[in-house]
Amino acid sequence: MAKNKRLTADVYSSKCPSREVLNHVTSTWGSLVLVLLLEQTYRFSELRNRIGGISEKMLAQTLQLLEKDGFIARKVYPVIPPKVEYSLTPLGKDVAEKVSALKLWVEANLTKVISHRSKNA
């Protein structure tokens, strides 16, 4: 077993690839897709319908990106009409849980943010 040279990842460095990964999972659509797939496997059209305001272009692009990063598994059924299912990989489930915690916090504390905004309007 080779001893790896261990470089420390650092999101504060613009060169570090960790920043790119962080951007993928926190992107507008990426975060929503990840959290949604935590519930269950979904088909392309189901995701499109559940995520208000997303376009097919952005959904496809987001899914491809998250698949390349190893967060999402894509399963194609060779049937007509086409059927494709998206699910989380173990790695994806792991990040998605972190993103989910953030999403739940925001929903739960929304009123506090709103009231602060109006106070200092």
Add this chain to the structure above:
Amino acid sequence: MAKNKRLTADVYSSKCPSREVLNHVTSTWGSLVLVLLLEQTYRFSELRNRIGGISEKMLAQTLQLLEKDGFIARKVYPVIPPKVEYSLTPLGKDVAEKVSALKLWVEANLTKVISHRSKNA
């Protein structure tokens, strides 16, 4: 004490303001600023120096946005040259911890993502 009408926040709805708040805290620069301020209070130039690649424009814009949402407190010292310190509010500390968990996960698991990418290149 008035009984509030309680609307459920839902990030999947494009109309819900929770999506906007989520976007603020997960934005490229917003997420980095929040996590950094979890360490300690920082001045404008310190933040700029610690966050690789950020421009003054984006830093100022990000700080203003997070201040409006009630996550960041801005303290101005009436001295010359000017001195301004940024810190987290209790609300901000709360979100920042969620964002931090995500950031730490990404840094810790970066190699897995990289290796998956190269496998399916």
Add this chain to the structure above:
DNA sequence: CAGTATCCTATCGGATACTG
């Protein structure tokens, strides 16, 4: 030091149309 103002470019992202 801590910004603001202006300008300009690149990328984001929506609408529409088309394909296997």
Add this chain to the structure above:
DNA sequence: CAGTATCCGATAGGATACTG
């Protein structure tokens, strides 16, 4: 159904210069 391709406008965001 599950995309891809193209076009195009909106916005993110960098560089530079300037101010209190």
